[in-house]
Amino acid sequence: MLRRLQRARLLPRSVRVLRSLRVLPRSVRARSALAAAFAAAVLFTSGALLMRHQLYDERLRATSSVAQQQVTTLLSATANSSISGPWGAPYEIVAGDGMLLASSPELEPYEKDGHAFLTGPGRGGSLPLYTRRRFTFPAVAEPAARSLSGQTLTTVEGTVPASYLPGETQGRGVAAGARVRVYVLIVPDDAERAVGELDRELVVAVPLATALVAGVAWLATRRALRPVEAIRARTASVTAADPRERVEVPDTADEVAELALTINATLQRLEEAATAQxxxxADAAHELRSPLATLLAGLEVATAYPDRADWPAVVSAAGRQARRLSGLTEELLLLARLDAGAPPAPAERVDVAALAGRLSEEYAERAGGSPKVDLLVAAPDAATTVFAAPGDLERILRNLLDNALRHAVGRVLLTVARDSAAPGSVLCTVRDDGAGVAEADSERIFERFTRLDESRTRTDGGTGLGLAIARDLAARHGGLLVLAVQPKGSGACFVLRLPAGDPMSIRPRPFKGRGRSARSQRL
Incomplete structure (x- = not known):
């Protein structure tokens, strides 16, 4: 719930509002189509705006070119005769200080008493040609000025001496030396008409194109998600009790294929976990049944024949079986805690050499000299201190020593030294002179409830959990426990490597083996 709230806070407010109102669809196909439609709408709208802007500018440039040509035409036409009335674009011919010589009907509402609306050229000065100027026309009600009313327009103008236009100035009272200016207005009517026609087409084309993109996106997403739906349906049929189903991997070599491979790998791990469980x-039940059956049989026989029973022996046998049950139960509980990821015990500095010395004395006394238990500290002056939970480290060494005592013939050797192959690590080895372990079984013996065939026939055989617990505890402290490859008949040698520093900051380095197991090493 907290993660959902944190993710919700990172979303934009608009998206959170839409989600709260359930406006956004939940379907991936619909969301993909909506996103594609939104992107297409933005793209098409931007393109439409750019298109109409370019069309408007193009038509306006064409109108400006026509106006420039009209200035030339008017100057030529008025050279020999006067003109009046419409003449293409709206125009006005002004002399001197504003004397109106001629104009189109559109400008008549702005002209009063023979005075032009546009600025007169005056007397003397330069004679600019095809220059441009902007004028603002006041709003008027006359229909003739409808195209100019309230607009700011650009004019193209040409200025010449009055003597160049005798047809227009003769008899009009134009002073000598005056100049005449022809104005032609650039009216954007043609550009606006073209843009209007384009808008009528775009208002239909843009929504249709957007809908087409959304439909294609919806269909493409539906087709792309079809294998995902098949994977979902197949995965939904898988149960923890029977995880043998596998999803079909499409031959597309894309993300969907990777998803199918990942799900199959997950199902494989689930099947392996279910099989292991x-x-x-079954193994736990078998191991518990044996001491229980022995205990129950002994008690039933003693109860059936109380006068013949050797009660001290019966009680002693029952105690042995009860202790065996207690030890097995304790190991099962420890494995359950390790599998559940329970927090480890507090770690502290532990002198491995001192701990090994205490345990070797204890086991030597227990063995009574057969087999003989020896301790060898290869470098007494070197530091053999590690950072670990003392109880866990002691359990690792006890499990290794218990295993060695069960299989040794005459001697068990426990060594402690600094690891020259991995500086900063402490190396412990536990050797016995028993039959040894085949190279093919060098990893199998670390599996739970695994006991080699010859050990199962021994009356003092273990439960098959000690080595598995030892390896799990070693890995929990950043260490590594392996079986070193030994020559046939030279016994077994278990090698424990522990980091001298904090296991959270030291990554264990695997042994480089030459046998079948990647974790084994020949010593």
Missing amino acids: RRFV
Whole structure:
């Protein structure tokens, strides 16, 4: 719930509002189509605006070119005769200080008493040609001025001496030396008509194109998600009790294929976990049944024949079986805690050499000299201190020593030294002179409830959990426990490497083996 709230806070307010109102669709196909439609609408609208802007500018440039040509035409036409009335674009011919010589009907509402609306050229000065100027026309009600009313327009103008236009100035009272200016207005009517026609087409084309893109996106997403739906349906049929189903991997070599491969790998791990769990339960039941059956049989026989029973022996046998049950139960609980990821015990500095010395004395006394238990500290002056939970480290060494005592013939050797192959690590080895372990079984012996065939026939055989617990505890402290490859018949040698520093900051380095197991090393 907290993660959902945190993710919600990162979303824009508009998106959160839409989600709260359930406006945004939940379907991936619909969301993809909506996103594609939105992107297409933005793209098409931007393109339409750019298109109409370019069309408007193009038509306006064409109108400006026509106006410039009209200035030339008017100057030529008035050279020999006067003109009046419409003449293409709106125009006005002004002399001197504003004397109106001629104009189109559109400008008549702005002209009063023979005075032109546009600025007169005056007397003397330069004679500009095709220059441009902007004028603002006041709003008027006359229909003739409808195209000019309230607009600011650009004019193209040409200025010449009055003597150049005798047809227009003769007899009009134009002073000698005056100048005459021809104005032609650039009216954007043609550009606006073209843009209007384009708008009528775009208002239909843009929504249709957007809808087409949305439809294509919806269909493409639907087709792309079809394998995902098949994967979902197949995965939904998988149960934890029977995870043998696998999803079909499409031959597209894309993300969907990667998803199918990942799901199949997950299902494979689930199947392996379920198989391991069933095997674990069966093995645990078998291991618990044996001491229980022995205990129950002894008690039933003693109860049936109380006068013949050797009660001290019965109680002693029951105690042994009860202790065996207690140890097995304790190991099962420890494995359950390790599998559940329970927090480790507090770590502290532990002198491995001192701990090994205490345990070697204890096990030597327990063995009674057969087999003989020896301790060898390869470098007494070197620091053999590690950062670990003392109880966990002691359990690792005890499990290794218990295993060695069960298989040794005459000697068990425990060594402690600094690891020259991995500086900053402490190396412990536990050797026995028993039959040894085949190279093919060098990893299998670390599996739970795994006991080699020859050990199962021994009356003092273990539960098959000690080595598995030892390896899990070693890995929990950043260490590594392996079985070193030994020559046939030279016994077994277990190698424990522990980091001398904080295991959270030290990454364990695997042994480089030459046997079948990647974790084994020949010593």
